Amino acid sequence: MARVNESNSGSDVLSLESIRESLIRQEDTIVFSLIERSQFPLNSPAFEDSGNLSSSLTEFFVREIEVLQAKVGRYENPEENPFFLEYIPHSVFPTHKYPTVLHPKALSVNINKRIWDVYFKEVLPLFVKPGDDGNYPSTAASDLACLQALSRRIHYGKFVAEVKFRDAPQDYEPAIRAKDTEALMKLLTFEKVEEMVKKRVQKKAETFGQEVKCISSDSSDESEKKYKVDPLVVSRIYGEWLIPLTKLVEVEYLLRRLD
Amino acid sequence: MARVNESNSGSDVLSLESIRESLIRQEDTIVFSLIERSQFPLNSPAFEDSGNLSSSLTEFFVREIEVLQAKVGRYENPEENPFFLEYIPHSVFPTHKYPTVLHPKALSVNINKRIWDVYFKEVLPLFVKPGDDGNYPSTAASDLACLQALSRRIHYGKFVAEVKFRDAPQDYEPAIRAKDTEALMKLLTFEKVEEMVKKRVQKKAETFGQEVKCISSDSSDESEKKYKVDPLVVSRIYGEWLIPLTKLVEVEYLLRRLD
Numbered sequence: 001m002a003r004v005n006e007s008n009s010g011s012d013v014l015s016l017e018s019i020r021e022s023l024i025r026q027e028d029t030i031v032f033s034l035i036e037r038s039q040f041p042l043n044s045p046a047f048e049d050s051g052n053l054s055s056s057l058t059e060f061f062v063r064e065i066e067v068l069q070a071k072v073g074r075y076e077n078p079e080e081n082p083f084f085l086e087y088i089p090h091s092v093f094p095t096h097k098y099p100t101v102l103h104p105k106a107l108s109v110n111i112n113k114r115i116w117d118v119y120f121k122e123v124l125p126l127f128v129k130p131g132d133d134g135n136y137p138s139t140a141a142s143d144l145a146c147l148q149a150l151s152r153r154i155h156y157g158k159f160v161a162e163v164k165f166r167d168a169p170q171d172y173e174p175a176i177r178a179k180d181t182e183a184l185m186k187l188l189t190f191e192k193v194e195e196m197v198k199k200r201v202q203k204k205a206e207t208f209g210q211e212v213k214c215i216s217s218d219s220s221d222e223s224e225k226k227y228k229v230d231p232l233v234v235s236r237i238y239g240e241w242l243i244p245l246t247k248l249v250e251v252e253y254l255l256r257r258l259d
Numbered sequence: 260m261a262r263v264n265e266s267n268s269g270s271d272v273l274s275l276e277s278i279r280e281s282l283i284r285q286e287d288t289i290v291f292s293l294i295e296r297s298q299f300p301l302n303s304p305a306f307e308d309s310g311n312l313s314s315s316l317t318e319f320f321v322r323e324i325e326v327l328q329a330k331v332g333r334y335e336n337p338e339e340n341p342f343f344l345e346y347i348p349h350s351v352f353p354t355h356k357y358p359t360v361l362h363p364k365a366l367s368v369n370i371n372k373r374i375w376d377v378y379f380k381e382v383l384p385l386f387v388k389p390g391d392d393g394n395y396p397s398t399a400a401s402d403l404a405c406l407q408a409l410s411r412r413i414h415y416g417k418f419v420a421e422v423k424f425r426d427a428p429q430d431y432e433p434a435i436r437a438k439d440t441e442a443l444m445k446l447l448t449f450e451k452v453e454e455m456v457k458k459r460v461q462k463k464a465e466t467f468g469q470e471v472k473c474i475s476s477d478s479s480d481e482s483e484k485k486y487k488v489d490p491l492v493v494s495r496i497y498g499e500w501l502i503p504l505t506k507l508v509e510v511e512y513l514l515r516r517l518d
Contacts, residue, residue: 200473
């Protein structure tokens, strides 16, 4: 995670370039986390609503981990957004002062409820085998890693929006004042860039999800290669959910940018 | 993590082959976790002893996470060994029945105190940049992932020892009865295999730690490639600590195998 402004507090180094670098690095983290999760089958009893009042194992686990991470200061970092905001306590350790980059009235944008639903209902079944092997503790830990990596990437849209706004406020202000989400979405969409991202994450899934052997196998047929997570699925996860949800965060952020 | 016996409860499928597969798969997890940790500098104030009675941030974090993971049943799994055993509560969720594979009098072997020291004092400074960026919450989360991956691999030595013992009890029994750790260590050492493992993890660090670009760069000079974690350091971590500590667990386990 490349952090904005870190080594240059005082001067403003929020740039599209540093944000781009962070997003590219976060792709590796996301692909790693999907590969790790794919070791376990769906294991739906871990996260399914039990129907009664008690939480699922995964919900309990993620909520309590977030409480604990808050105690060591995780959510002082504007890049991190909790799934269970209403439970988050203050840090019990001295906290780092992160630079103020985001607009104060807009920085609380949080679409984690939506990310949670999308992840368990749409994304997860695409890249794990169906079934139930009972190993819920490891599964929940892997789901947490995926959820946090996806959430960080999607909410990074706040930084993207901030830098784009600063670069050309005149382009955004009319649409913001008119609350014209469609116009904002259009301003934020660059199809060529999105296609490039989808291709790159596909390649990362091929690279990181291959079986690495001692002896180089350059001569082997590429089409026979087996991957831990289907690279086309990773590309699709980006195209159908990660990129659109990031843009949704950007729009939500911009709508409050002049407040 | 390939789990022993899982899909064949009833019949005994503990085999050197299934253990080998799990150890190879765990290499990917370990390399991923080192790469993720290398995003942050050493950040030693997070884990250094403060000198007074209170725990360091990282110690507090790992201990409390383990308590929470125990509540969802993590340590019912014989592959998982806590760092803070004395704090571990019972699970509050119904737990999975893991097959009994290990010898009951020997399965409690736990060298995590040693792993903790080795990790923070010797291993970590080798693959992260020196310095302190204040981002302790993310650093502690990454350290936890490394510690758990290393601990699982090292304690997997219990399964290795069990299957080797079952394969040829006559080879091991005299040395066990004589408490001859040196003879046991000799029986458990296969230098060729160790060299192969070291080469393979080096290749994994090259593969998973490279910068993946959209456009294939097969023509570029290999020697110019930059890796997120030095592949030779990963090989050295295996050769100097991971393999010897795994064998230490194997010896400790075997010494109790006839109890």
